[in-house]
Amino acid sequence: MGLALRDTRTYTYADYLDWPDDARYELIDGVAYAMAPAPLRVHQEILLEVARQTSNALDGKPCRPFIAPFDVRLPRGNEVDADIDTVVQPDLVVVCDRAKLDERGCRGVPDWVVEVLSPSTAGHDLIIKRRLYERAGVREYWLVHPVDRVVTVYRLQDGAFGAPDIYELKDTLAVGILPEVVIDWERALQNVG
Template identity: 35%
Template sequence: MSLPENEIAIPQKEVYTYDDYALLPEGAPYQLIGGKLVMTPAPSTFHQIICARIQGKLYNHVNEKDLGLVLFSPIDVYFEEKETYQPDIIFIAKDRLHIIKSAKVTGAPDLVVEILSPSTGYYDLKKKARIYAKHGVKEYWIADPEDTSIEVHTGQGGRFVLNQRVEGEGRVRSLILEGFEVQVKDIFAPLDVVTEPGTTAAPR
């Protein structure tokens, strides 16, 4: 019996590796976390708005100063045989662009940004964070739409140390990208959208 179009036939295994992950169809909504294929549903519209705002500011800063490259999900970042993630936003410094291959990024970006969502928040805060730190991500930003906060963590000795946390209003600054900062309230500002004729609502 054939599967519905929105379902993917995945062989049942106790532990999956990158070779298994690479066999998934292009665009399949999975990340390889701890040897498990973890489904990551399409993000909410507000998640995408937050991502676009941070990515736009980061891209403009990096491009203006010719510092490297900014990429955004979906893009595969390979760390280990059982760990391949799709961070929301990554920055790779100019002298490390060699880690970008045709199918994936092979190694730790210099900066990673994750926007928390109900389906992936646990992994972003726990499992993925540990692997990011272990492999040398220098800076990790976590944006939380629920409490409108941004945290900036720095990599030290294979772990992350919280450097800044701003909730609601204020600014956070990058430690590895001189001059790059964002106003938190601008990142989480509501955007009125038409939901029905004559009505508006702010996506959350």
């Protein structure tokens, strides 16, 4: 089951900024997808630990991690912010080019994106957002599957995601583009039942 659409109109970032704070949406190619309700505890436990390990590994380095809600604006060219039609809020992003960061979040492609799958968002993250991140040029995209205890890793090669690598959530796994970031899955899952 996909995420609910706001309606059949197309929108821009200017529209997005006018919506009330309690109405959370992501824009992908102008289509407004309603954000799911608060995720399950297991989602938050894993996300928080992966983000903590990432932040610790990147301390003092130019790359910076951010967790949702954090707007990532993906312009198609040089359009002004108001005209951007794609704004997403990944669970975790790492941005290495600080020129992409501003007070509203990130304008441009993050280097690494992590989505922790929830039953209500899995199809959206696996299909729609994977295609978006590939088109935009995200260098590495991880999909963490808490129920199946695996992580699916897409790496950009020659402008496209090839076949993904799939790893069990055990031992450790280094981020391909950020080898100093090594996720210890035992620690990430220590509070997950």
